[in-house]
Amino acid sequence: MIRSISLVLATALLAGSASPQPANAADTTAAKSAPTMQQVLDASKPADWRMLNPDDTLYMDLPQGRVVIELAPDYAPRHAQNIRMLAHQHYWDGLAVLRVQDGFVTQWGDPAAEAKDPAHPPRSLGKAKAAVAAEFERGVGQELPFTLLPDGDVYAPEVGFSRGFPVARDPKTGKTWLVHCYGMVGAGRDNAPDSGPGTELYAVIGQAPRQLDRNIALVGRVVQGMQYLTDLPRGEGPMGFYKNAAKQTKILRVRLASDLPATERMHLEVLRTDTATFKALVESRRNRSDAWYLYKAGKIDICNVPLPVRKTPQK
Amino acid sequence: MIRSISLVLATALLAGSASPQPANAADTTAAKSAPTMQQVLDASKPADWRMLNPDDTLYMDLPQGRVVIELAPDYAPRHAQNIRMLAHQHYWDGLAVLRVQDGFVTQWGDPAAEAKDPAHPPRSLGKAKAAVAAEFERGVGQELPFTLLPDGDVYAPEVGFSRGFPVARDPKTGKTWLVHCYGMVGAGRDNAPDSGPGTELYAVIGQAPRQLDRNIALVGRVVQGMQYLTDLPRGEGPMGFYKNAAKQTKILRVRLASDLPATERMHLEVLRTDTATFKALVESRRNRSDAWYLYKAGKIDICNVPLPVRKTPQK
Numbered sequence: 001m002i003r004s005i006s007l008v009l010a011t012a013l014l015a016g017s018a019s020p021q022p023a024n025a026a027d028t029t030a031a032k033s034a035p036t037m038q039q040v041l042d043a044s045k046p047a048d049w050r051m052l053n054p055d056d057t058l059y060m061d062l063p064q065g066r067v068v069i070e071l072a073p074d075y076a077p078r079h080a081q082n083i084r085m086l087a088h089q090h091y092w093d094g095l096a097v098l099r100v101q102d103g104f105v106t107q108w109g110d111p112a113a114e115a116k117d118p119a120h121p122p123r124s125l126g127k128a129k130a131a132v133a134a135e136f137e138r139g140v141g142q143e144l145p146f147t148l149l150p151d152g153d154v155y156a157p158e159v160g161f162s163r164g165f166p167v168a169r170d171p172k173t174g175k176t177w178l179v180h181c182y183g184m185v186g187a188g189r190d191n192a193p194d195s196g197p198g199t200e201l202y203a204v205i206g207q208a209p210r211q212l213d214r215n216i217a218l219v220g221r222v223v224q225g226m227q228y229l230t231d232l233p234r235g236e237g238p239m240g241f242y243k244n245a246a247k248q249t250k251i252l253r254v255r256l257a258s259d260l261p262a263t264e265r266m267h268l269e270v271l272r273t274d275t276a277t278f279k280a281l282v283e284s285r286r287n288r289s290d291a292w293y294l295y296k297a298g299k300i301d302i303c304n305v306p307l308p309v310r311k312t313p314q315k
Numbered sequence: 316m317i318r319s320i321s322l323v324l325a326t327a328l329l330a331g332s333a334s335p336q337p338a339n340a341a342d343t344t345a346a347k348s349a350p351t352m353q354q355v356l357d358a359s360k361p362a363d364w365r366m367l368n369p370d371d372t373l374y375m376d377l378p379q380g381r382v383v384i385e386l387a388p389d390y391a392p393r394h395a396q397n398i399r400m401l402a403h404q405h406y407w408d409g410l411a412v413l414r415v416q417d418g419f420v421t422q423w424g425d426p427a428a429e430a431k432d433p434a435h436p437p438r439s440l441g442k443a444k445a446a447v448a449a450e451f452e453r454g455v456g457q458e459l460p461f462t463l464l465p466d467g468d469v470y471a472p473e474v475g476f477s478r479g480f481p482v483a484r485d486p487k488t489g490k491t492w493l494v495h496c497y498g499m500v501g502a503g504r505d506n507a508p509d510s511g512p513g514t515e516l517y518a519v520i521g522q523a524p525r526q527l528d529r530n531i532a533l534v535g536r537v538v539q540g541m542q543y544l545t546d547l548p549r550g551e552g553p554m555g556f557y558k559n560a561a562k563q564t565k566i567l568r569v570r571l572a573s574d575l576p577a578t579e580r581m582h583l584e585v586l587r588t589d590t591a592t593f594k595a596l597v598e599s600r601r602n603r604s605d606a607w608y609l610y611k612a613g614k615i616d617i618c619n620v621p622l623p624v625r626k627t628p629q630k
Binding site: 100102103136151152153154155181182183191193206207208209210211213214215226227230231232233234285288291292293294295297299300301303304 | 612
């Protein structure tokens with residue numbers, strides 16, 4: 001799953017993240033021929049990792065902790081640009097988590113924009129746009145790497161990874177699009193295709209809602225801090241919106257990493273998805289070699305492939 | 316998704332549960348030719364629903380609210396029997412949620428059984444068994460109805476529903492098994508196949524971890540109250556176990572409905588999965604007719620099929 005695996009440093013977490021078993025029984029028994037995911041990561045080289053680009057990295061600080069989001073300008077360039085502009089202007093500071101619908105999404109933005117009360121107009125978007133043309137799919141670009149997954153998909157002709165994101169492709173139409181896996185972030189919209197300018201964002205917190213693919217702009221993914229979006233109280237209103245504003249979690253601030261001094265930026269790397277190491281990682285998850293597994297699935301769904309994140313190793 | 320949709324009475328919730336959109340923009344526009352899920356449910360007949368069997372229904376009361384679990388004795392009869400015996404004896408009363416691993420599982424049981432501290436032995440199992448033979452798959456029985464889903468599956472040759480549960484089948488081996496969808500409940504085990512007697516149970520809270528299929532006994536599913544298992548703080552230890560026992564959520568009590576007087580039983584019905592109504596519901600989710608959808612998926616993953624629950628209508 002697109003689970004924000006804490007940090008590779010947390011070896012026990014990674015090694016044991018597989019099975020609902022007592023804590024003490026996980027990790028004995030010598031490794032079989034096939035390496036585990038942890039062994040794959042331990043053997044990785046520096047070039048298998050890439051630093052998050054500060055221009056594409058958002059820090060959203062909630063009272064409980066920080067959510068780190070990587071934008072996907074290859075797939076949603078106009079939305080990424082508008083979101084950067086909103087972050088420049090500190091648009092989200094003091095706004096709130098508006099909606100937590102169990103098994104579906106956590107969504108945040110301007111309570112006044114939702115309430116539509118003339119006495120309390122929504123916050124100004126400043127230089128950002130109120131409408132952004134749909135970015136629901138794009139052409140398969142020669143410049144985009146693509147690591148095909150071998151086991152197919154219920155929804156799309158082909159699925160795989162491109163620059164760290166789960167994507168689908170249709171060779172017949174020549175189109176590719178981001179896929180709604182756990183942790184993916186999108187721009188909520190009304191019925192009009194251009195009505196989601198990125199002011200109100202959502203993250204997937206349950207089973208991949210793939211019916212949303214190609215219906216809404218995915219703009220990035222959570223690379224760290226998913227738990228701060230998933231352990232919130234579910235909204236008691238329709239679609240998980242909070243009826244009681246007092247239950248809404250306040251957003252302390254959202255910053256683009258490149259807007260902060262270098263000393264305040266986090267040093268996070270994600271595993272590249274166009275490498276032999278990533279392919280070995282996928283294989284380690286298709287066929288688990290941990291002793292606990294009696295039956296190897298031999299298959300993997302795109303939304304069950306982990307995308308590891310780590311602190312940049314100290315030199 | 317196997318989302319415990321609150322109650323059919325909550326019309327707005329069901330109708331709108333589809334899209335990350337502002338609350339006010341959902342439900343206008345006249346219905347197109349194909350009915351929505353809500354319209355399918357509104358047109359359902361009493362015979363499309365079945366009461367939960369009190370012998371197969373567990374009430375787990377947490378401080379925040381009640382989780383209702385339906386056991387699956389067709390697939391895990393020995394585990395169901397052992398779990399009933401544990402409930403008869405009030406085994407779980409005062410025990411705790413031990414583990415919440417983000418995007419994966421919430422797990423509950425006896426903290427002392429996990430801690431393995433000789434000074435604090437685990438709670439007695441009384442007449443229940445400490446080992447139960449594996450029930451990871453079974454023969455495709457003539458007596459079991461099966462509603463095949465039309466869109467295939469990444470992991471199994473066939474998937475569909477049987478008596479309200481998501482199942483997979485392999486015509487070559489003649490075997491069938493329960494599938495790890497959101498909300499499914501299983502019996503945690505150590506490495507030995509018979510080491511999960513149902514004392515320590517888990518519920519899936521993230522993307523369906525299908526690699527667990529056929530590796531562990533699924534014993535039922537959450538039909539109501541999932542939010543009380545998903546909004547808990549994530550465990551800070553390896554695999555999401557709590558390091559600090561003070562963070563564990565206490566279980567107030569677990570009761571089998573048939574152990575309670577009739578006046579204390581809930582009157583809940585679930586939609587039968589061997590009906591034309593259920594097939595229409597699946598179709599309504601394969602091709603969403605809500606105005607918000609610009610693109611109809613035309614497909615559905617087994618773990619995205621909702622299994623509606625309602626209060627028994629008052630006569």
